[in-house]
Amino acid sequence: MDEFEEPRAGPPVYALRSVFRVYETRREGDRLLYFGDPIVSPDALERHVWPLFREAGYEVTLQVRTGEHVLVAEPRSTGLDGIPWTNVVMALLTVLTTLFAGVEWYDATVTLDDPLSILQTWPFAVAVLSVLGIHELGHYAMSRYHDVNATLPYFIPVPTIFGTMGAVIKMKGRIPDREALFDIGVAGPLAGLAAAIVVTAVGLQLEPVAAGPVYGLGGLNYPPLIQFIATVTGGELYPPGGRVNPVVVGGWVGMFVTFLNLLPVGQLDGGHLVRAMLGRRQETVGALVPAGLFGLGGYLLFVQEETLQSITLWFFWGFVAIALAYAGPATPVLDDALDRRRMAVGVFTFVLGLLCFTPVPFTFV
The missing domain is CATH 3.90.1070 (Hypothetical Protein Ta0175; Chain: A, domain 2)
Structure with a gap:
């Protein structure tokens, strides 16, 4: 030796x-x-x-x-080490996939003779990427504030009806205490939700799209928060003979992602908040989340008699929640209780999350 x-x-x-x-x-x-x-x-x-x-x-x-x-x-290192090429490439690919997703939302025509015509869907791409990006940058900014090493956002390009499966950041360092865990966890939903509210309000003032069903959807169902924004701004969520401007869809995506992220399980944002607010009792709360999601799916299927196609989402997230609960929440090094101000902000954030919820997010033709 x-x-x-x-x-x-x-x-x-x-x-x-x-x-x-x-x-x-x-x-x-x-x-x-x-x-x-x-x-x-x-x-x-x-x-x-x-x-x-x-x-x-x-x-x-x-x-x-x-x-x-x-x-x-x-x-330790909390700064950037050179150009984050992976982040850049994934972001550019996601710009491309959201532009292509916007083609059907706008009922646009794109031809090989004029490939740049794809740019006509840029408002949809900007709307979706802004709410997702601001959400993740909220986490990143608060990570830097608490001197916790974290990556820049990784956008996930997928050719879905929205062009992406969201964005994530990766925490590389330990979280010092419950205050840091709470601040990092709450910053994303609040920042992303603020962006979604602005995007929705702007989209409701834009011209509707005169087209029929898109991507096989019968339509989007709007959560209470979007309905409230429409009432305040005088916007029309169900314009006759058409659909809302696709920019509103960007706001809808932001609110839907906010609700899912605030599920109080594992290392979702909601899991971080409840772990910071309740300590190790979060594991008990997290264990109830899959049962709640399966129960919601079963209620909609057998009581409300919704189509299985419309509610598959909740069964899918029930299995995801099982995996997240099994993996467990983030654990701060120091486990002292939160102050009352943060507890109040946490409760307020979960209330906002509920206002982003609708039991049947979309229907099918």
Whole structure:
């Protein structure tokens, strides 16, 4: 075994003495390795050493290597390292798929002789991408505020009726405490919902599209929040002989995504909020979500006698919720309770999420 040597960049060995008896240190590239024996539980160990390594500029994890316990410290970074080409390429592809999705929403004509005619659907693409992008940038901005390493948004290009399956960011670092978990979790829905409200209000002032059913849909059903916006702005959600301007569909997408993200399970935004608000009791709440979604689907099918095609969504999300509940929520390092102001904001956010809900989001021809 190598000769014991005090680390030059990380916390000194004596600072770990009360929780981890170090008998060897090594450097492995940019990483620091502290071999030793834990003398407290893993949770207590992490609570003690995490702030020390964080202050020194490292993320630390406890690992077991060939039967030995080792604290592995890797350099932290919350900035961008060069051009994020993957993010850029996925964003450009999503612009393309949303432009193509907009062709049918506008009942537009695009030919190979004039491929740039696809650009006539740009308002739809901008509407969808803006509400999704602002949602994820809300998470990203709050991650930077709390000094948590996170990626820029990854847009997901899929040739669906909306041209995308949404966008995500990836959290690379541990979340310090419940306040950071709450702030990061709540920033996305509130930012995205604000964008969706603006997009919907603008879209309701634009000319309707004189066309019939699109993508086999009989129509979109509008949640209470969109109905309220239409009442306030004097917009028409069901124009005679046509459909609302596709920009409204962008706002609808934003609200639908907000509701799904606020399901209080796993590492969805709602799961983050409930974990921050209720602590470990979130797991009990999360376990009830699949049952609620299956129950909703069953009620619509057997009591309301909706078509199975219209409510497959809730059965699908019931299975997704099972997987999310099994994976569990994000766990902050420090688990102190939230203040009352954040608790109130959390309740308000869930109320907004319910205003984005409609039992049957769309019907089919």
